[in-house]
Amino acid sequence: xxxxxxxxxxxxxxxxxxxxxxxxxxxxxxxxxxxxxxxxxxxxxxxxxxxxxxxxxxxxxxxxxxxxxxxxxxxxxxxxxxxxxxxxxxxxxxxxxxxxxxxxxxxxxxxxxxxxxxxxxxxxxxxxxxxxxxxxxxxxxxxxxxxxxxxxxxxxxxxxxxxxxxxxxxxxxxxxxxxxxxxxxxxxxxxxxxxxxxxxxxxxxxxxxxxxxxxxxxxxxxxxxxxxxxxxxxxxxxxxxxxxxxxxxxxxxxxxxxxxxxxxxxxxxxxxxxxxxxxxxxxxxxxxxxxxxxxxxxxxxxxxxxxxxxxxxxxxxxxxxxxxxxxxxxxxxxxxxxxxxxxxxxxxxxxxxxxxxxxxxxxxxxxxxxxxxxxxxxxxxxxxxxxxxxxxxxxxxxxxxxxxxxxxxxxxxxxxxxxxxxxxxxxxxxxxxxxxxxxxxxxxxxxxxxxxxxxxxxxxxxxxxxxxxxxxxxxxxxxxxxxxxxxx
Amino acid sequence: xxxxxxxxxxxxxxxxxxxxxxxxxxxxxxxxxxxxxxxxxxxxxxxxxxxxxxxxxxxxxxxxxxxxxxxxxxxxxxxxxxxxxxxxxxxxxxxxxxxxxxxxxxxxxxxxxxxxxxxxxxxxxxxxxxxxxxxxxxxxxxxxxxxxxxxxxxxxxxxxxxxxxxxxxxxxxxxxxxxxxxxxxxxxxxxxxxxxxxxxxxxxxxxxxxxxxxxxxxxxxxxxxxxxxxxxxxxxxxxxxxxxxxxxxxxxxxxxxxxx
Numbered sequence: 001x002x003x004x005x006x007x008x009x010x011x012x013x014x015x016x017x018x019x020x021x022x023x024x025x026x027x028x029x030x031x032x033x034x035x036x037x038x039x040x041x042x043x044x045x046x047x048x049x050x051x052x053x054x055x056x057x058x059x060x061x062x063x064x065x066x067x068x069x070x071x072x073x074x075x076x077x078x079x080x081x082x083x084x085x086x087x088x089x090x091x092x093x094x095x096x097x098x099x100x101x102x103x104x105x106x107x108x109x110x111x112x113x114x115x116x117x118x119x120x121x122x123x124x125x126x127x128x129x130x131x132x133x134x135x136x137x138x139x140x141x142x143x144x145x146x147x148x149x150x151x152x153x154x155x156x157x158x159x160x161x162x163x164x165x166x167x168x169x170x171x172x173x174x175x176x177x178x179x180x181x182x183x184x185x186x187x188x189x190x191x192x193x194x195x196x197x198x199x200x201x202x203x204x205x206x207x208x209x210x211x212x213x214x215x216x217x218x219x220x221x222x223x224x225x226x227x228x229x230x231x232x233x234x235x236x237x238x239x240x241x242x243x244x245x246x247x248x249x250x251x252x253x254x255x256x257x258x259x260x261x262x263x264x265x266x267x268x269x270x271x272x273x274x275x276x277x278x279x280x281x282x283x284x285x286x287x288x289x290x291x292x293x294x295x296x297x298x299x300x301x302x303x304x305x306x307x308x309x310x311x312x313x314x315x316x317x318x319x320x321x322x323x324x325x326x327x328x329x330x331x332x333x334x335x336x337x338x339x340x341x342x343x344x345x346x347x348x349x350x351x352x353x354x355x356x357x358x359x360x361x362x363x364x365x366x367x368x369x370x371x372x373x374x375x376x377x378x379x380x381x382x383x384x385x386x387x388x389x390x391x392x393x394x395x396x397x398x399x400x401x402x403x404x405x406x407x408x409x410x411x412x413x414x415x416x417x418x419x420x421x422x423x424x425x426x427x428x429x430x431x432x433x434x435x436x437x438x439x440x441x442x443x444x445x446x447x448x449x450x451x452x453x454x455x456x457x458x459x460x461x462x463x464x465x466x467x468x469x470x471x472x473x474x475x476x477x478x479x480x481x482x483x484x485x486x487x488x
Numbered sequence: 489x490x491x492x493x494x495x496x497x498x499x500x501x502x503x504x505x506x507x508x509x510x511x512x513x514x515x516x517x518x519x520x521x522x523x524x525x526x527x528x529x530x531x532x533x534x535x536x537x538x539x540x541x542x543x544x545x546x547x548x549x550x551x552x553x554x555x556x557x558x559x560x561x562x563x564x565x566x567x568x569x570x571x572x573x574x575x576x577x578x579x580x581x582x583x584x585x586x587x588x589x590x591x592x593x594x595x596x597x598x599x600x601x602x603x604x605x606x607x608x609x610x611x612x613x614x615x616x617x618x619x620x621x622x623x624x625x626x627x628x629x630x631x632x633x634x635x636x637x638x639x640x641x642x643x644x645x646x647x648x649x650x651x652x653x654x655x656x657x658x659x660x661x662x663x664x665x666x667x668x669x670x671x672x673x674x675x676x677x678x679x680x681x682x683x684x685x686x687x688x689x690x691x692x693x694x695x696x697x698x699x700x701x702x703x704x705x706x707x708x709x710x711x712x713x714x715x716x717x718x719x720x721x722x723x724x725x726x727x728x729x730x731x732x733x734x735x736x737x738x739x740x741x742x743x744x745x746x747x748x
Contacts, residue, residue, distance in 0.1 A: 095692065
């Protein structure tokens with residue numbers, strides 16, 4: 001097996017998933033020379049991930065789908081070149097194989113049949129390269145998202161691959177995690193000279209590391225060349241595809257003025273806990289008024305998501321009070337949202353979870369959208385009309401009969417927001433709504449939230465996204481890192 | 489968070505090949521399943537306690553982690569006491585339930601047997617790390633790599649499902665579908681968890697293949713599973729306890745094979 005950087009070549013390559021009529025990707029002609037660093041761009045659904053998975057040899061055999069053309073790594077079929085390429089996926093927690101850090105790094109090397117005596121050295125070297133200075137028996141589940149992604153990278157490095165294939169490795173990370181992973185990749189490339197193919201919506205993350213940009217689209221490769229030239233020449237195409245170009249935030253209408261309506265939710269001395277009796281954060285005072293936009297910000301692990309789920313009436317406050325006031329408290333017996341029936345929550349507080357997969361319950365997009373209104377026993381005609389309107393507004397109409405789990409990340413995010421607003425709640429709580437979103441979905445979300453606020457809905461969002469805070473004109477409630485003595 | 493609880497590496501025998509620990513508990517379990525007499529079980533239980541304390545499991549035996557056994561064993565005994573086959577003098581009866589000389593003897597025997605079989609199994613299992621078990625199964629017993637590592641990955645995935653379960657419960661409340669009876673709610677949520685688990689499994693499988701899992705070449709193991717003197721000793725002690733329990737029982741004429 002050749003050592004050193006790998007050469008990648010696609011010759012009229014395409015792939016159609018089993019059971020689909022349309023090809024996920026087709027007619028790709030591309031040569032990536034050894035050691036080249038390439039950013040792969042394209043609209044959601046342009047087949048970028050499929051191409052990368054093909055290069056990694058993990059698309060599966062003929063029962064999984066049908067290939068056309070050829071995909072070569074060092075002149076051999078990509079499927080037979082496992083180990084020459086190393087794949088890192090988007091979701092940090094989902095790619096941990098072993099429960100201890102050292103074992104996880106060793107996993108790939110073991111699979112390639114590296115002699116056991118050599119593996120310990122490779123594990124140390126790989127962990128050094130990604131800057132993870134932690135005990136080898138540290139549980140992998142106890143790492144932060146950024147650390148988990150660097151661990152996945154280390155696991156790939158221990159295989160000494162000729163090409164790194166990164167599928168949106170930083171999309172689910174906060175800004176610190178993004179920098180951690182990007183810098184680790186840069187160090188590794190400088191040390192090994194390996195070929196790089198990375199997929200990412202946010203060009204500025206990788207612009208300093210890659211030399212070449214390839215834009216994938218319906219008819220194969222749409223554009224290919226040095227980073228600056230492609231970004232300049234194809235700005236229109238890229239913007240339409242939802243790519244985040246450096247220094248350019250999608251244009252959205254200015255946000256409505258801060259809410260001046262009546263108070264809806266008041267927290268006093270609120271202490272929040274994921275598990276009863278284990279408070280993550282205490283002493284929170286805040287007020288949400290009608291038409292308000294509130295951004296909850298702060299570093300990882302300070303309890304932002306837990307606070308959001310508590311405000312949403314889903315988690316019981318550990319101490320202190322959270323009470324609905326005015327119109328939000330009308331028609332319910334208790335002021336505390338946690339004591340409301342689920343049905344009472346629907347028209348009062350809607351929640352958009354960080355991971356859309358947690359909140360999808362039905363087999364089609366349309367049924368998903370009608371679930372809440374159905375629980376409210378709305379008449380079918382009204383229900384269907386409203387669903388139709390929301391699908392149209394969020395560009396999901398053509399997907400109405402699709403299974404929610406088969407949608408792209410951006411589509412899933414839009415659907416999860418759609419399901420929450422289908423019952424017209426007075427308060428909308430969102431947990432990291434813009435994580436991993438392309439510029440188009442981002443702009444749609446920002447404008448939709450502005451419309452909702454103009455109509456009197458309050459919006460509470462946990463977010464790391466500064467642009468989002470600015471574009472939505474949100475007030476900021478920052479949870480600072482825990483002081484000593486207060487549990488983090 | 490691991491489903492079977494954190495393994496504490498400071499426990500005695502934590503570094504012994506798990507295959508040896510499993511093998512050590514087998515002879516006794518087979519012997520005690522075969523016979524229905526109090527002597528073999530009592531002898532085995534006493535020997536087990538002596539051996540376990542001698543090896544250093546004293547604190548664990550007194551800890552809360554063994555509470556389920558101390559509760560479950562008397563409960564099975566109680567059902568035997570009330571509903572076991574009546575014989576000899578009947579002391580008390582109410583409907584189908586009756587306490588007789590015969591049912592008292594069966595109850596006592598049952599409690600001893602449950603304790604004698606469960607105690608070493610649970611204590612030793614608490615010292616087994618799933619990764620070590622996988623190493624042992626694949627390297628010592630030569631079970632297929634793919635099967636063993638697949639099971640291990642599934643176990644790790646199962647740990648994360650605890651958090652998923654919690655989030656699903658919150659999400660169902662948020663979506664307005666958490667009304668209804670607890671059974672219906674449980675079944676529906678379990679189904680949602682299953683869907684999620686299958687999807688997570690798919691992603692993990694891709695990640696594993698992306699790191700060369702399931703390739704055609706021979707796989708190596710970074711951690712070598714030893715089966716040396718200590719392991720053989722553990723197995724020997726297990727056999728000795730079983731042999732002694734059976735011998736004493738046969739000698740005093742109490743041995744009572746279930747099909748006899």
